[in-house]
Amino acid sequence: MTETLETLATEKLALFPEESNAHLPHRRHLIDLDDWTPYEVQRLLDRAAYMRDVLADPTRRLETLRGRLAVTLFYENSTRTRISFELAAKKLGADVTNMTAAASSVTKGESLRDTVETLQALGANILIVRSSQSGAPDVITRYFRGAVVNAGDGWRGHPTQALLDALTLQLRFGTLANRHIVIVGDILHSRVARSNIWSLTALGAEVVLCAPPTLTPPNVADAYTSRPVPGTGAQRRVTVEPRIERALEGADVVMALRLQRERQQAGLLPSLREYTMRYGLTMERLQLTKPCALVLHPGPMNEGIEIDPDVAHSAYSLVEEQVTNGVATRMAALEMIGLAMGTVGTAQ
């Protein structure tokens, strides 16, 4: 069964009045969330909530991307992100093909520009890019005539992860306004933390960053508080609290981050054991939060390092819901892009 967009009117979350969303233009590229208004974030989350229902029926397919070719261009390893983009694009009717750098001419020295131009010549309309270089998706927009989606670039951003995290929390809490959200772990190397700070603060949450000083970017709170929320002008609320016991006090949500050992220079931590002792998320530490606090982790988890297995698999943990919501969120993101591109047959 296929459906057109007109039949998909249900708004599941709708925290902002519909009229505030009515005239928002759709974005053709999804690079990061720093310039998103709360209305745009909410519109996307509302659509993502709807997409969960579409996904619940395996026979259902939408047509927004019919006739479009989406290519996942992954220069870094990934399990959940690449597969969920692929499932999302297929569910919207796109043709999808995957390119992994290790199995491509990139290993023969092909530049990013050559690769992108080759994919364009092969008919790609949407490039979903993961790269270890911060800013690679922005560079691609200069050479590629279609749409570009950032699936994680260096330390900079991972917007669909942040959106799926917001969806997962909203489905539990309703509004995130004034929720106390602690992001704990390797903030310095985390693109997940960076994108999440933009979207969570745009939705009115108060974000506390907790990491050892060597894994906290310098002046990180100022970097966000100096940029008011677009559309509303609200001040973003971000603070740093290196003592985990203090950070967790009264928290509604704890987001644990993977210790990004592949991105770290030697010397940032005395030892893994020491890190786990001081920053690992344990059941005991979770007692410091509000009674029904929820735990997120973007995966892959280093169980026993940043998160204790008891916490990771407890009733507080939303890790599996995050993965499931990833497909719905990426459908909503790709739909937005498809709408900005127009239907096949119209100019790109």
Ligand code: NCD
């Ligand atoms: C994250 C990533 O690759 O940025 N994982 C993900 O996309 N689910 C986080 C990580 O690798 O730690």
